[in-house]
Amino acid sequence: MRFTRSRWMTLLIVLAGLVAAAAAAGFAWSERVQNQRIARAMTGGDPARAPALIRRYGCAGCHTIPGIPGGDGQVGASLADLRSRVYIAGLATNTPDNLVRWIVTPQAFSPRTAMPATGITEAEARDVAAYLYAQ
Template sequence: MRFTRSSWSTIALGTASLLIAAAVATGFARNERRQNESIARAMTGGDPSRAPALIRRYGCAGCHTIPGIPGSDGQVGASLSDLRTRVYIAGVATNAPDNLVQWIVTPQAFSPRTAMPATGITEAEARDVAAYLYAQ
């Protein structure tokens, strides 16, 4: 098949249009991510950027699937994807920032027979983890 100058122009224009659309979509995604992080910081008083190291240190990824954390494919606990859209935390506490922080620190206070262990995470660290989970 031979391409004419007009065909090449059409291909180039189509390719340029796709690249522009991809750049715009990427910009929107970045804006949404920044906005979600800002809201999560305000809700929890935590810093989501510190959470990935904490999630690894406390072994959260061994039991949970956590978005954005490589190797977090645990199947013991619930997936933590879209946690901000849920009504309850672990089916026992209303999904509110203070409840999530306290659940992360002392889950047995909400559900004495829960399989989730008390990890020794501090409240400040739990705020960072909560901010991360709400920002996703």
């Protein structure tokens, strides 16, 4: 097969597109890793353990949670971009300690909240908080 100028140009364009896509994927991966490191430092939790905990405690039944299969609940607020919010549940300043306490005992913040006390431990709540902050 003989390459003409037009075929070379097409090949170069395709290669440039592949390089750009690879660079973008690398950037996204790097940003995700950085977000996870920051979330671990903030909460003392491990975001990798959170998906199983989120399923076990039924969080996705009420909340929309990015990255969780079936995490499309409509009862509670969406938990997408939680790290950028000022308040948790409109009640408490969005800090890692407040988020962990909210996850463990929401009634301590608001006795009439619809969010149940699920029995999640503080250590497990730290993992869930790390996941939510890493998204």
